[in-house]
Amino acid sequence: MSRFSNHDPDSSSSSSPSADDLDSDHGVGLSNPLLSQGRRRMLDLVNRLHNTGVQIDIDLPQIAVIGSQSAGKSSLIESISGISLPRAAGTCTRCPTECRLARSDAPWKCIVELRFITDKNGQTLGQARNESFGDPIFSKSEVEDRIRRAQRAILNPSKASRNFLDDDDEEVPEVSFSTNYISLQISGPEVADLSFVDLPGLIASVSRGGNERDIAMVESLVTSYICKPSCVILLTVACETDFENQGAHHLTKKYDPEGKRTIGVLTKPDRIPRGDEESWLPLIRNEQEVLENNWYCVKQPSSQDLKQGITWEEARSRENDFFSMTAPWSELDPMYQKYLRTTNLVDRLSSILSDLISKRLPQIQIELENTIQKTRTGLQQLPKPPSSDAVGEIATLLHVFVADLHKLLEGVPNAEGLLQVIRPAQERFRRDIRNTAPDFRPFKERWSPEAPTPFQEPQFLSNEDGYEDSAGQLPPTAKIPIYINEVMDRALAARTRELPGHYPFVVQKSFIVEFTAKWASPAQVLCRVVHTTLSQHVKALITHHFSSFGQGGLEQRVTILVQDYMNQRALATQDLISKLIALEEDGPLTLNEHYLADYKSKFMSYYKGAREKIQNPVLATAIEAYRPEQPLPTDPYGNQIPLTGIAQVLSSLASVGLSGVHAEDLVKLLSPDRMDPALNIMSDVRAYFQVAYKRIADNIPLAIDRELVRGVGRELLPALYSGLGMNGTDGVRICHELAQESPSVAGKREELLKRLERLETASRELVRVGL
Known part of the structure; x- marks a missing residue:
């Protein structure tokens, strides 16, 4: 049974359906089938792109819910997706939970998988490893328990995951938090195509239930999601705690300083100390910590309400009553009333995400083609794969x-x-x-x-x-x-x-x-x-x-x-x-x-x-001074002057037949x-x-x-x-033996081939819809 219903899982409500009943005429939030056909087509496409795994290589639009411990994140996800997540005092989300929603004409179904990106020693794997966790779920009331067991499997990496399907022993986990995550693939007639992820709550200090390593790990994990430009950040801030003391807001400001892709959500307004309600209104009026898409305020069922089996319809009705009859919320101008209540939040979120997808799709196509070309170039630069004819090669x-x-x-x-x-x-x-x-x-x-x-x-x-x-x-x-x-x-x-x-x-x-x-x-x-x-x-x-x-x-x-x-x-x-x-x-x-x-x-x-x-020295000087190439001397009338010195000696020797004598040979005489x-x-x-x-x-x-x-x-x-x-x-x-490819080259080739397969599959999806 879902926490939002005391009815049979197949029952329905004419106004606000329960989380266990998405087969009614109207879905919840982003699951609303009344979305325009163009919007639904884009959401379908992005979900199919997520299914290819190309989000590893390309920044795809996604919703990430972040906040400090016990800030009401899980309740927000329930409002957005219509599924129930485990809930407990303190930190209940200790690994990311990814939800992949896909519209289908077949009956509602949920497949739970474990995605391992690190091994049991925390070393990053070359390729993510996927494991199915149990059989498909056809009753929504079973989802929460399956997610709880899946999280235990993630937090105990040295043990076989299948052991946690039936083991009810709540032993101390091997790790406090993990970057490995749970993937929920939910399909049904009234399920929209969408991907979002619930991230562990940021730990304020060691005294709040963590240690230095856990604090750093959670912050790094959250950062890896919200640093991407196409990530829509749902920033949850609990009103029961001072605004300035909530670390999630400071981290969001670091990666979205202008507040263009952040939606602020105030939770637990009923726990504001009496007389302090006015201090939160500047956020709703967008006068403090301005966000392009504003701040919202929602009121979700309390733990006592959940234990009593409150229905989804009752939860929404009580939320409406709270904001309609409780000051100062009820006294806000009508233009700010649209920032109150869950239904207004999810409707706005639908519009923001759809607009983001619409803007990103042309860029995604360019990035895909560029990355495909780069990947192919990387493959070409690798040596040829080993031939079956090793001797000939x-x-x-x-x-x-x-x-x-x-x-x-x-x-x-x-x-x-x-x-x-x-x-x-x-x-x-x-x-x-x-x-x-x-x-x-x-x-x-x-x-x-x-x-x-x-x-x-x-x-x-x-x-x-x-x-x-x-x-x-x-x-x-x-x-x-x-x-x-x-x-x-x-x-x-x-x-x-x-x-x-x-x-x-x-x-x-x-x-x-x-x-x-x-x-x-x-x-x-x-x-x-x-x-x-x-x-x-x-x-x-x-x-x-x-x-x-x-x-x-x-x-x-x-x-x-x-x-x-x-x-x-x-x-x-x-x-x-x-x-x-x-x-x-x-x-x-x-x-x-x-x-x-x-x-x-x-x-x-x-x-x-x-x-x-x-x-x-006289003879030596004369020999050195002699230049045989000089013309014969003549007087002013053009008559040749008789030879003298070395020239005369050589001429005389030539006249008696010794014509081969050179000036330097005279020393031999x-x-x-x-x-x-x-x-x-x-x-x-x-x-x-x-x-x-x-x-x-x-x-x-x-x-x-x-x-x-x-x-x-x-x-x-x-x-x-x-x-x-x-x-x-x-x-x-x-x-x-000599032809065996080195593990590094083989690993690189395998990585590039898998990336190319993801990219080309995603590219075909874009071509199929005419983008």
Whole structure:
């Protein structure tokens, strides 16, 4: 039996039907079938949208009843919906109770479900879990008890919900409040399509029956509803308590500061202390705490009335009598009388909610389309779902990866490409090898005053090596100079049975061995740098191809296998480098005799010229000043003036058949220098360095490129197949294990698919009604 009726559940009243009888000719409040067809169509649509669950993603119009503890919220819901909720002293609502009303031609029915959004430990679930709570209810008198039991099930999350359908043991609940909620799906001929929710009462302080955690939880729960712009807030304020002490009003002001979507409801006006009634009238006249939709005042049955089984008709009649005969309510101007009584409140609420729905529907359609597109984009950004052919899928991934790896190794036209990134290291290697050149000085010891400072290497080297400074000169190095007297001393010390003026080739060889011994270190450094850079690029490529596949196992396995393969190639490359260096260290050898002879001639001329600057400065200055490209001098009458100086000497030599002589070669015509043997050794060694250094500067990078860079791409695919075990007897099982999608990606995909299903279902509902 409902608290509003002592009659049979199927009985009816001609004027004000009971909560147990919605089969009469007139519904209650929003259930009134006399609402316009357009309004009902919109309410039907919003209710169907709620049924799709799209309110998780889109802000749908909804009524939320809030207030402090025992503020009369449950009575308001009964007036609005026509159903009875549990009632008790203090806090009786300890979890949200959502009501989904749906008009139907079938007999009245109520389905109770439990909606879990957190687990028993309070952790948020990825997807809400719905549980049916008992069989459908066909008698309204059973609803209150079922809701009470459902709330006990919500507040005891570690126990099976079905146990509470028949268990009458009122034990202490495991939690005081819960964000999990009860959902009532009510349908019948006189039920309007509407959704609203009754929220737990805000707790004023610990002394009022809660603790700090409960106070914060309830406030957070209420906030999660009323912060939404399409939530119509029914703010209940009990007149038996000072207005300023009611926290629900302050919370409402925070989220609806202009009062555009709040309807204030004063309850329990019969409990106002005598003489204080006038203090509440400014609210009804909207002179205090102004709300766009005004304040209302209602009087609901007392607990004693309910125990006596007051009917709905009697309740409304007593409410009418109270406001008609009790001052100061009865003395209000007629324009304010419409803000008194429950019927006026629910009629106004119907209009407000309908207007809100009418305004929101076009926006809802836009938000739906935008959210659908965003969800589809999110799905597209996820990796492809696992294929039923795991072996084929992994094989395809490996082939595509190896193909992209070959492109990387061959070179891509990008500043961040592998070959572009390792080129500076190759240039550093060439400079390091170039800097091992012996720094011969054609002068005596370093303290000799005749030695020029600084000593620059010859200009012809800058034209070939490309390391000249802004002045076109090779920069001086920090190498230890080797002076001509040191070379001569070594040559003299090496003589055995040679004829006078002859020196063994071992002298040149000793200098050559000294600089070739320095080549191993920069060569191995280059190998390590290329290996590190290559590893970084390959690792990034592996991540790009495999990171979103499976649970990361394939990426990890491929990374290990490729790193092992690269390490093998690096060892092979180091061995080849060692062999190439050993070839140079075993002794000098070249078949490029012309190249060697040309360099020896140039160095001999350069060293002798440098000595002649000191020993024969006049000739050295004339050679430096000579410019063969200058035209022959003429007198004022255009006659050529006879040649003089270096030009005359070269012309004379050409006349006797020595046309290939250059100005710098003239120093060779001077009388023998006692240091000529040392100059010959220096020229030999320096010429051979130019041959050997350019050879090694090419061969080492070539070896690294072939054995390490390109070598990684050779035979890698078979190595991956073998390493992964794809060709073995367990290949299918291994591939299935590797193809498993990671829980995070799978969960994200499931969440997006469910969201897309909700959104598309809601979108179809809008299309179906022509919106």
